[in-house]
Amino acid sequence: MTTVDHLRQVRLGNLRTVLLALVDRPGSRADLATRTGLTKATLSNLTEPLLANGILIEDAATLAGMGRPSKPLRFHPDGPVAVGAEINVSHLAVETLGLDGETLRRHLVPTDIRTRSADDVLDQVADLVRSVTPSRPLLGVGLAVPGVVQEGMLVRAPNLPSLVGVPLARDLGRRLGLDVVLDNEANLAALAHLWPRHLAGEDFVHVSADVGIGAGVVLGGEVYRGASGFAGELGHVVIERNGVRCTCGSRGCVERYAGLDVILKEAGRRHLDSLARALDAGDPKALSAVAAAGEALGVGLATLMNLFDVPTVVLGGSYAVLHEHLSAAVQSEMDTRVLAGGERHTRLVASPLGEFAVVRGAAGLITRRAVQQPERLVA
Amino acid sequence: MTTVDHLRQVRLGNLRTVLLALVDRPGSRADLATRTGLTKATLSNLTEPLLANGILIEDAATLAGMGRPSKPLRFHPDGPVAVGAEINVSHLAVETLGLDGETLRRHLVPTDIRTRSADDVLDQVADLVRSVTPSRPLLGVGLAVPGVVQEGMLVRAPNLPSLVGVPLARDLGRRLGLDVVLDNEANLAALAHLWPRHLAGEDFVHVSADVGIGAGVVLGGEVYRGASGFAGELGHVVIERNGVRCTCGSRGCVERYAGLDVILKEAGRRHLDSLARALDAGDPKALSAVAAAGEALGVGLATLMNLFDVPTVVLGGSYAVLHEHLSAAVQSEMDTRVLAGGERHTRLVASPLGEFAVVRGAAGLITRRAVQQPERLVA
DNA sequence: GCACTAAGTTCAAGCATTGAACGAATGAGG
DNA sequence: CCTCATTCGTTCAATGCTTGAACTTAGTGC
Numbered sequence: 001m002t003t004v005d006h007l008r009q010v011r012l013g014n015l016r017t018v019l020l021a022l023v024d025r026p027g028s029r030a031d032l033a034t035r036t037g038l039t040k041a042t043l044s045n046l047t048e049p050l051l052a053n054g055i056l057i058e059d060a061a062t063l064a065g066m067g068r069p070s071k072p073l074r075f076h077p078d079g080p081v082a083v084g085a086e087i088n089v090s091h092l093a094v095e096t097l098g099l100d101g102e103t104l105r106r107h108l109v110p111t112d113i114r115t116r117s118a119d120d121v122l123d124q125v126a127d128l129v130r131s132v133t134p135s136r137p138l139l140g141v142g143l144a145v146p147g148v149v150q151e152g153m154l155v156r157a158p159n160l161p162s163l164v165g166v167p168l169a170r171d172l173g174r175r176l177g178l179d180v181v182l183d184n185e186a187n188l189a190a191l192a193h194l195w196p197r198h199l200a201g202e203d204f205v206h207v208s209a210d211v212g213i214g215a216g217v218v219l220g221g222e223v224y225r226g227a228s229g230f231a232g233e234l235g236h237v238v239i240e241r242n243g244v245r246c247t248c249g250s251r252g253c254v255e256r257y258a259g260l261d262v263i264l265k266e267a268g269r270r271h272l273d274s275l276a277r278a279l280d281a282g283d284p285k286a287l288s289a290v291a292a293a294g295e296a297l298g299v300g301l302a303t304l305m306n307l308f309d310v311p312t313v314v315l316g317g318s319y320a321v322l323h324e325h326l327s328a329a330v331q332s333e334m335d336t337r338v339l340a341g342g343e344r345h346t347r348l349v350a351s352p353l354g355e356f357a358v359v360r361g362a363a364g365l366i367t368r369r370a371v372q373q374p375e376r377l378v379a
Numbered sequence: 380m381t382t383v384d385h386l387r388q389v390r391l392g393n394l395r396t397v398l399l400a401l402v403d404r405p406g407s408r409a410d411l412a413t414r415t416g417l418t419k420a421t422l423s424n425l426t427e428p429l430l431a432n433g434i435l436i437e438d439a440a441t442l443a444g445m446g447r448p449s450k451p452l453r454f455h456p457d458g459p460v461a462v463g464a465e466i467n468v469s470h471l472a473v474e475t476l477g478l479d480g481e482t483l484r485r486h487l488v489p490t491d492i493r494t495r496s497a498d499d500v501l502d503q504v505a506d507l508v509r510s511v512t513p514s515r516p517l518l519g520v521g522l523a524v525p526g527v528v529q530e531g532m533l534v535r536a537p538n539l540p541s542l543v544g545v546p547l548a549r550d551l552g553r554r555l556g557l558d559v560v561l562d563n564e565a566n567l568a569a570l571a572h573l574w575p576r577h578l579a580g581e582d583f584v585h586v587s588a589d590v591g592i593g594a595g596v597v598l599g600g601e602v603y604r605g606a607s608g609f610a611g612e613l614g615h616v617v618i619e620r621n622g623v624r625c626t627c628g629s630r631g632c633v634e635r636y637a638g639l640d641v642i643l644k645e646a647g648r649r650h651l652d653s654l655a656r657a658l659d660a661g662d663p664k665a666l667s668a669v670a671a672a673g674e675a676l677g678v679g680l681a682t683l684m685n686l687f688d689v690p691t692v693v694l695g696g697s698y699a700v701l702h703e704h705l706s707a708a709v710q711s712e713m714d715t716r717v718l719a720g721g722e723r724h725t726r727l728v729a730s731p732l733g734e735f736a737v738v739r740g741a742a743g744l745i746t747r748r749a750v751q752q753p754e755r756l757v758a
Numbered sequence: 759g760c761a762c763t764a765a766g767t768t769c770a771a772g773c774a775t776t777g778a779a780c781g782a783a784t785g786a787g788g
Numbered sequence: 789c790c791t792c793a794t795t796c797g798t799t800c801a802a803t804g805c806t807t808g809a810a811c812t813t814a815g816t817g818c
Contacts, residue, residue, distance in 0.1 A: 001416075001775085002775060002776055002803080003386065003389070003774050003775040003803070004803055004804055004805095005775095006774080006775080007385070007386075007803085007805050007806090008804085010805065011804090014805090028765075028766090029765075029766065030765055030766075037380075038806080039806070039808070040765075041769095041807065041808080042805080042806055042807075044766060045806085061814085061815085063815075065763090065764085066763045066817080067762085067763040067814080067816080068763080068765040068766075068815055069764085069765075070764080070766090156718070203606055219603075225688075227581070227582055227688050227690045228688060228690075228719050230685065230688040231686065231688040232688075233685040233686065233718055234685075234686070236716070237685060238618055238678055238682050238716065239618075239620045240618075240620055240621075241618045241619055241678045242619075248716075249715050249716070250715055296620075299617050299620045302617065302629070303617050303682060303686075304686055306609065306613075306615045306616060307594075307596075307610065307612065307616065307682075307683055308605060308610060308686070309604075309607055309608070309610040310605065310606055311607075336628050336629055337615070337617065337629040339535070339612055339627060340606075340607050340609040381772080381808095382773080383771095383772055383806085384806090385805080385806080386772085387774085389773095389774065389775080390773090390774060390775090393774085408797065409797075417776095418775070418776060418777070419797065419798085420776065420777080420797090420798075420800095421774080421775055421776075423797060423798060424774080440783080440784090442784075444784090444794090444795085445785050445786080445793075446783080446793085446796065447782060447783040447784055447797075448783065448795085448796075449795080449796060449797090450797090
């Protein structure tokens, strides 16, 4: 690596800093200079190719106050976008996201994936992606799946066996002629809380439940994936070593006490909506089922906190819907069991992103990469 | 940050690379150039101030083979060293470590710390540090304590209440006129397996038991500490949510089933040595006590592996001594409960470092910092 | 119109690595 | 003893991005 290469790295790093500042909000060169700590000269230099390439656009001068008016820069309204797609057990979803973090279009289609072939599903996903793609350059597609991902393939997915072993990223990429990145839905739901707007502000764990329970752990501003993509498997944290047998072969996994299927069964309900209504109506069976799940989840989360020591837990997915009736039990278990809890309370918050958190994270995977590796944008 | 500053950073980065190569083994400028990927010219340039400052020394030319003989460079035998110190419940220990990773002197003094004042203990630690310091520049002192550390202070230490809240790093630093860095013994034991020689080769968890159970988690070549230093509290991972009450306020913590005190009590022994002898003699009570602890530890470790997804577990401290009679139960629980286990087995190894692992890590904290931030060595 | 203010642009200076050329130190072969 | 081959280590011009100061541009206020 020559010195010249190092200097190019410096330039790319500064480019990233500037783009991150612009994701935060638009601003003139002078404004960006003060926000990034770079000089006005550097900002003129760095933004020039971004304007030439149609990534940024210069707004009309703003006539506010004394001195020469500033011309704010922002992401070009016809600039590149990313699409996120989600394949889940009972639905498909897609969303288009601009570099500025604005959602353009989104779409959710209920369908039972388990009865369909991989090819069939991918055809429909490709159609859905096309249907939400505006006539703007497409950076790539992020694809979310419920299971463990390794090298663009689903290697473990108890609820979607027909997709395991199929090179989903490659196959969808061929259909669309685009770069497709595959990742786990728990990781992507966590990413959606981190990018483009950091909703938690620091390290956090995002927990959600569908059929299984998945945790996306964010450490140092990055989703932590572990050595082989199995990190954050909160569903199989043991809370009773001689407890209920689990499909994974273990016993007493959190999932067997706090999984959505278990909650629904205990509450005598078929769907989340119906459960939510029963809770609001004060149905005792529903309330106790949710409270019991909260206790089990709290024990598992306490263990997680004692190992990861992150300050915040974000309840997402179904847990976000139930959080009003779930949080008390979770918080209570955590308060008694988390060591760090004594000094400064562990923050427990509900996700503000609705059912589109996962697709949003999937699209964010792509826009984030574009901003963090800006060489693709300038070249 | 000016471009000149950036280039200085590049230089420091390269200096670090060169020093890391030299920690691995000595080598001539040409050899180091090929090993680091830098050019001979750069190596001459980088090593010149290190030789001038007495950090490195040039050996006599080696007359091997054709061509101009090379003059190997290595760490100066009178160059700077670091001292590691450990304050534990029943002993004090110190060790001197050179930048090359060679242990120079070590010393262990059994003593019951609980009956003594912090000042008294620190006086003795200072004396011990002086007793193992050779007449060479001293980079600093790493100090290991059994408990949670924040900002140079022990904030939680159930077994050493008299030291909690005392600014140990500052007070020992004043006594010695040196920079003192305080850290948790579990973290430092893990560090000893990572620096100066990486004994595991990749990410790993180091687990050891004294009164409590501590895990040092190494992710990406760094000890993971968490937001407030509480990370890796394996001892308080829950394995039976309605189990035995723990001093921490929770129930069913691993520590209550696999702590050394529990093992000794169940085996009817007073000391680790006596237990080890009983195990070798085939004492059934001792064997079953250790196997039971192994089961509980295995459940806790399985949970840890499902959250962190690291490929290797290193059993250290007392567990290393017991590992022959402990590993089978641990491995068995992990095999049934770790998700990633199916594909590639989780490696379970015993630490090759004996009772000096913690002090070695404490000293390594200092030598490692010196190598990774070489500006202190050149200035 | 003129002074004032702030935005944006121009330009020489500064530095660590590189690669090629060079000097140094030895072994092999005659 | 001399020369050639070989390898080690050193010298030196070229390179490119940010900086800060000076400068230009484009407004406001009186």
